Amino acid sequence: MPHLALGDLEQAVLDVLWREGALNPGQMHQVLGEERGISVNTVSSAMKRLFDKGLLEREKVSHAYEYRAAVSRAELQRQLIASIAERFSGEERAGLLAAFVDIAQADGEETLRRLEALVNARLKGGE
Known part of the structure; x- marks a missing residue:
């Protein structure tokens, strides 16, 4: 990368x-x-x-x-987040995930709902 x-x-x-x-x-x-x-x-x-x-x-x-x-905005965002996430392992990732939720919360209820929908879609095997 x-x-x-x-x-x-x-x-x-x-x-x-x-x-x-x-x-x-x-x-x-x-x-x-x-x-x-x-x-x-x-x-x-x-x-x-x-x-x-x-x-x-x-x-x-x-x-x-x-x-x-050469990459879309979404792909660059994914790569940047992946490069940060690979620095953490196991329990350390819990703080990283909590940070995403905090960011979504700071952005407002609609963003939290979109995050929830994304998680639910992934749990059901969708993209």
Whole structure:
């Protein structure tokens, strides 16, 4: 599994690619870099880091690479949570599960109900 620690810029790049689709560094800079006051090179470096982590795919188009997300938002979330969960075993995981319930509770009753529905579906053998 790739090293998944994401900086703020890397997360923003992924958010844009999930929303907009494939972009080259110049296009990404127009969407993201100008408002942040950062250079095209900084944006390009962030995209390259995400590629190296296995989170982006790229294709050479003319003189530049065009990047697209290699994973969905849901898959990245699953990978991030799995990388945290593998650090805990046995009874230690109970605290991790309690943290998920706390997060759901803080988000409101509707989120708790969605979590309950997900758990019930898994217990019944569904996805």
